[in-house]
Amino acid sequence: ELKVEQNPLFLSMQEGKNYTIYCNYSTTSDRLYWYRQDPGKSLESLFVLLSNGAVKQEGRLMASLDTKARLSTLHITAAVHDLSATYFCAVDIPTGNQFYFGTGTSLTVIP
Amino acid sequence: NAGVMQNPRHLVRRRGQEARLRCSPMKGHSHVYWYRQLPEEGLKFMVYLQKENIIDESGMPKERFSAEFPKEGPSILRIQQVVRGDSAAYFCASSLHTGTTEAFFGQGTRLTVV
Numbered sequence: 589e590l591k592v593e594q595n596p597l598f599l600s601m602q603e604g605k606n607y608t609i610y611c612n613y614s615t616t617s618d619r620l621y622w623y624r625q626d627p628g629k630s631l632e633s634l635f636v637l638l639s640n641g642a643v644k645q646e647g648r649l650m651a652s653l654d655t656k657a658r659l660s661t662l663h664i665t666a667a668v669h670d671l672s673a674t675y676f677c678a679v680d681i682p683t684g685n686q687f688y689f690g691t692g693t694s695l696t697v698i699p
Numbered sequence: 700n701a702g703v704m705q706n707p708r709h710l711v712r713r714r715g716q717e718a719r720l721r722c723s724p725m726k727g728h729s730h731v732y733w734y735r736q737l738p739e740e741g742l743k744f745m746v747y748l749q750k751e752n753i754i755d756e757s758g759m760p761k762e763r764f765s766a767e768f769p770k771e772g773p774s775i776l777r778i779q780q781v782v783r784g785d786s787a788a789y790f791c792a793s794s795l796h797t798g799t800t801e802a803f804f805g806q807g808t809r810l811t812v813v
Contacts, residue, residue, distance in 0.1 A: 630790065685744075
């Protein structure tokens with residue numbers, strides 16, 4: 589079974605600081621997704637990365653994909669409190685019917 | 700265009716009762732996926748359906764769980780004789796095309812078994 593690992597699982601960071609969340613997966617795939625989940629809410633799509641070397645940025649978040657290393661990163665620049673949430677990466681394979689989710693990174697941004 | 704609609708948002712059932720969770724996909728979407736999220740964990744795939752067909756149920760428990768997506772009406776995830784371990788958030792997603800690219804998630808149903 590395809591495994592998706594995220595680290596760190598918990599992240600507490602100060603406002604204004606930078607940090608990176610890592611997502612490793614265990615099989616060949618060039619489709620990687622990042623989602624945000626607020627407590628008690630659904631998943632909000634942040635980024636869809638569909639090729640090796642893909643890089644996407646939205647505000648203070650930037651995601652990249654290295655399919656050879658089977659690694660995606662979500663970089664946070666100058667964190668603000670509003671970014672506090674749980675972030676999930678997910679992988680699928682072209683012939684499959686499902687996302688494989690990581691265990692999530694719970695991010696808390698403190699003043 | 701409303702998003703993926705799930706109801707109820709919260710459901711409390713006693714052990715042994717049945718739980719029915721409903722999912723109305725986005726307009727025009729004919730592919731529906733159900734996922735379960737246990738506390739402090741990521742989402743785990745349960746089943747993938749197209750109208751009137753179960754395509755992939757590899758993530759469904761073998762007993763007590765069933766799903767359908769009729770020609771008319773919402774998709775239903777049914778859990779019979781619920782147990783405490785069924786307590787979780789159940790999310791539905793829908794997509795326009797085959798495959799998981801561009802799938803949109805509903806707000807989930809939080810099932811509590813007491």
